[in-house]
Amino acid sequence: MSKQVTPGRIPVVQKLLTANEQVAADNRDYFAAHNVTVINIMASPGAGKTTLLLATIDALPERRIGVIEGDVASQIDAEKIAETGTPVVQINTGGACHLDASMIRGALPALPLDDLEVVFVENVGNLICPVSFDLGQSYNVGLISLPEGDDKPYKYPGIFEAVDLVIVTKADLRPYLDFDLDRFTELVHGLNPDAPVLCLSAKTGEGLRDWLHWLEERLG
């Protein structure tokens, strides 16, 4: 006999994307078990994520670094990292605008985690979607390049609210652009008072020390 159903409203109140959050929690446990700090780098395409990673690898030869590269297509970024001898795995999302926790899980067997102390995840270039997908990272870092403009926190508040550190890249272009760093910092802190804002040029090395210092403090 079938159960009597009363037509009507059934309260649910169940959060969406918990499946991703569950996998992200598993990733987090896995990284912790391997003593690996994971840094999720989010930015627009062309903000200088790969260039900053290359400068970081170059500046910290004693650190055991691994990289997960996320792109819609191509191996270009992974090839640049691999040339430095750094373990790297490329994820091609095949059109998806962000990495998710299961993509990270799928990439892990390709990295020698036991030999690493930090893994940088270079997310797909996008200021919107990656914010909604936890990967199991230890820290979120947001990059914005000077040519993008100092009003970005108004337009993309989600990312600036979600990050532990904001890095303004391409500092060598400051003389040519009207980017108001004080105004930008004020806006970021309006949303997220705990996130330091650094300004650097991976090309000239200006300001790079502040980033390396932030990183070293977290690696112990």
Add this chain to the structure above:
Amino acid sequence: MHELPVTEDILRIVAAHAQQAGATRVTRINLVIGELTSFIDDSIQFYFEMLSPGTPAEGATLHFTRIKTRFRCRRCAQEFEPEGRNWTCPACGALGGDVIAGKEFYVESIEVT
């Protein structure tokens, strides 16, 4: 693009709750989505129409309640909605605040027969 896994999640949650209630047909799904999340109603609707046939949610109406971003001023605790380039607290003039609304993203309820 990322509305695909979201829609799959919606269908999974709805099917589970409908089954629990012994219902075979879901007529309406009430979703709550904060402005700060990056999910688009039309795109969820598109995937829903593609994925729902053959499930208890086939033919159901999707209803979206959008929650505006809300700040709580860190200086005076006034709550207010930021608008475009105006992030200034209307009570004390401080810039920004803690985000207290706008990140919601859940299935609020379903209606069944």
